[in-house]
Amino acid sequence: MKKTVFVFSALIIALLILFQLSKYSYISGDLSIEVGIAVVAVVFFIIGIYINKRTLNRERQVSNPIDPEKIEKLGISKREYEVLLCISKGLSNKEIAEQLFVSESTIKTHVSNLLVKLNAKRRTQAIQNAKNLKILAV
C-alpha cells in the first residue's frame, strides 16, 4: 500500500513537470508541442502496462492460493500434509516412506487419516478434494 501511494505521488509530480516543460518549450520555441505530447503518451502508455501487470499478477495469485488456515481447520497435521504433497506427485506408499525416512506402515496410517479428513475414499479423490479445498496447488 505504501508503495502504491509512493508510485502515484511520483506520477503526479512527473505529470506536473511535463506540464511545465511543455509550457517552457512553447515559450522558448525550442521544443515542439508534438514532442511533448508524444512523451506524455509514451510515459502513460508504459504506466498503463505496468499498473495493469501488477493488478493482474495479484489477481492470479489470489485466484489460486493454498490456504494454511483451511489445512488447520481440517485437522491436517504437518506430517500428514507432507504425505499429501507426495501423493499428489504420484508417489506410492513405499516411495513416500523412503522419501520421508519412515516405514510404509506409518505412511499408511497417515494416508488413512488424510482420507477421513479430506472425506475421500481413494488417494486420487483426496487429491481432487484437496485442490477444491484450496489446500493443494491446482
Added chain:
Amino acid sequence: MKKTVFVFSALIIALLILFQLSKYSYISGDLSIEVGIAVVAVVFFIIGIYINKRTLNRERQVSNPIDPEKIEKLGISKREYEVLLCISKGLSNKEIAEQLFVSESTIKTHVSNLLVKLNAKRRTQAIQNAKNLKILAV
C-alpha cells in the same frame, strides 16, 4: 492479426487528430495545452492497460492448453482419454465402469494401456505425467 493492425491504425489516426486539435486549440486559444496533454495521457494510459490485458490473457491461455496432437502422438485413443479424465476426477475403476456403461475388466484394460502410454506405474503418477504433457488441465 487483422484486428491488431486495425487497432493500431486507429491509434495512429487518433494520435494525429490529437496533434491537430492541440495545434488548433493553441492558435484559437480556447483550449489549454494542459487539457490536450491530459487527454493524451488518459487515452494512452487506457490503451496501455488494454493491450497489456490482451497480451497477458493470451499468455495465460497458452500456458495451459490441452494439446490434442500430443494425445494422438502418444497413441491414446478416444475411449482411453475418457478413462483418463475419470481417473483425474478421482474415480475408482468400478465407478468409471458404471459411468461409461462397461465392465470393470474393460476399464482395467484401458487403465493398463494408459499407464504404458503415459509411462507411469500408478494412476496417480499417470495424472501427474498427463498434466506435464499438457493433455490434462492443470
Added chain:
DNA sequence: AGCTTTTTGGTACTTTAGTATGAGCGCCTT
C-alpha cells in the same frame, strides 16, 4: 511434571489396482 497431540510402527485383514493372456466383435482400409 502431567496431559494431549503427533508421529511412529506393527499385525491382520479386505479391497482396489494393475498385469498377463486370450478372445470375440465391429469398423475401416487396402
Added chain:
DNA sequence: AAGGCGCTCATACTAAAGTACCAAAAAGCT
C-alpha cells in the same frame, strides 16, 4: 475378403492400497 485397430470382456494372478485396532515414543502445552 483379409488384416489392422479399437473396444469389449473374462480369468487368474500379483501388488498395492486401505481399514481396524493397538501401542509406544516424541513433541508441545500448561
